[in-house]
Amino acid sequence: MGTKEINLIEVDDLTKDxxxxxxxxxxxxxxKEGEVFGFLGPNGAGKSTTIRHIMGFSKPQKGQTRILGMESFGNxxxxxxxxxxxxxEIVLPEGLTGWEFLQMMGDLRNLxxxxxxxxxxxxxxxxxxxxxKRMSLGDKRKLAIVAAFMNDPKVLILDEPTSGLDPVMQQVFIDYIKEEKKRGKTILLSSHMFNEVEATCDRIAIIKDGRIVSMFDANSIKHNENKNFFIKFKKKDEFDKFLKLLPVSKKRKIKVSKPYINKIDKNSKSLIAYCNDKDINQLVPLLSDYQIETFSENKVTLQDYFMQFYREDKNFGGVF
Ligand SMILES: Nc1ncnc2c1ncn2[C@@H]1O[C@H](COP(=O)(O)OP(=O)(O)OP(=O)(O)O)[C@@H](O)[C@H]1O
Ligand SMILES: [Mg+2]
Incomplete structure (x- = not known):
């Protein structure tokens, strides 16, 4: 019955302070084998540090990373x-042509x-x-891409692979990743680009300040029917009364089905309520007793969800 799931990349309790x-x-x-895993996070979050440990370039202070079942460090x-x-960051050896660099990388892997x-x-x-050294930024990136893929490796570890590529080449790259995924490759992709993550990844982790703050299935975004409702009240006493009806959450959770209040702005008598479509009847009928000035809804996209980690908006509890 089914094949056993094998983890080709494992990161256990990795700490580097x-x-x-x-x-x-x-x-x-x-x-897992055959999975495309997205690793998202703002600048300085710890993506490259984690990836360097997975590649065995750096020794963990605590915990371990494994690749293809082997401890990364030393192997x-x-x-x-x-x-x-x-x-x-692509650093190419000086004094070589692109061909010579590819030849060197090929020899290293007996290609x-x-x-x-x-x-x-x-x-x-x-x-x-x-x-x-005379190559443009994009050409250097392309050279590194060709060098990384030319021996058709089983596992791809890509640290912001499309930075420096123009939009056409970004698309070429995304299409290439999709094909590699179909061919059963296991891929770890760190990125700032929502479109490439949404287009390719099965699972996504968000890292911030060196810690994983969220991990979820990409499908939960693609098929998500979670919405943020902006509601502005006419009367202050009604606004205050409404605030007592729903729980207020500042937590970042992945799956919450019941409606709750995300954000409150007392000055403008407005709030943002989160609700899944299927629970909409637990929110909208409540409003009939109140005088509402504005009511609007927004689907929560990956971009919205991710942006809260960029903005450091402590009150926003965007949720899938
Ligand atoms: N060798 C090092 N010595 C000291 N601090 C380091 C070292 N490498 C990384 N850091 C710090 O660790 C944190 C994580 O850096 P890292 O490069 O992993 O972030 P990142 O998520 O890859 O960011 P970016 O999106 O900018 O590439 C940063 O605060 C960085 O300054
Ligand atoms: Mg980085």
Whole structure:
């Protein structure tokens, strides 16, 4: 009955404290074979730090990371052939042409067949003839993409892969990821781009200040019928009375079905109430006893949900 689920990437309680609250703390998640896992978070949240540990470049202070069942640290050359890594910052060795760099990366992985390399160059429209140091930002990124994928690795670890690519190339990249997903690849993708995460990922974790603050199935966003209702009251006493009817939540939860109040603005006698469509009859009839000035609804998208972590809006409890 069914195949056993295997975790190809495992992060258990990973902690690296750089001091002054910087670093990553008790980060735990797994990426299953064939899964595309999105890793989202604002600048400095800890995405690259986590990924560097997964790649074995850095030793955890606490906890462990494993890749293909092997402890990451100390085993880089054992898993190198099966893992394509695209770093967040591309640093290419100086004094090489693009071709020479690709040759070097191919040799490192004992690559003899150039079919895939040619396909990738064509697809990403890259001519690697010139010297790497004279390449544009986008070409450097493309060169790193080709180098990471040319041996058709089983696991792809991509740290903000589309930064520096123009919109057309971003789309080419997203399409490529979708195909790789269909071919059964296991992918970890860190990103700031909602569209690429929404288009490709099965599961998403949000990291902030070094800690995972939210983890959910991408389907819960795609099919979500959760809404935020903006309600502005005419009368202060009615506004105050209404506030007592629903619970007020500041918690960021993933699944809450009952309506509750997200945000209150006493000055303008307005609030934002969260509600799932199926529970709408628990919210709207309540309003019939009140004089309402404005009433509007907004679907909660991944972008809305994610933006609250950027804005540091402590009162907003966006929820799926
Ligand atoms: N080697 C290091 N020494 C000290 N602090 C570090 C080191 N590497 C990262 N940090 C700090 O750890 C935190 C997490 O950084 P990290 O690069 O992992 O963030 P990120 O989520 O990848 O951000 P971005 O979206 O900007 O790429 C930051 O505060 C950063 O300054
Ligand atoms: Mg980073």
């Amino acid at each position: 750089y001091g002054h609250g910087r670093g990553v703390f008790d980060v735990t998640f797994n990426v 880089y050359f054992r898993f190198l052939g099966d893992v394509g890594y695209l770093p967040g 003899h067949d150039n079919t895939r390399l040619k396909m990738l160059l064509e697809r990403f429209k890259l001519n690697p003839k010139g010297e790497t």
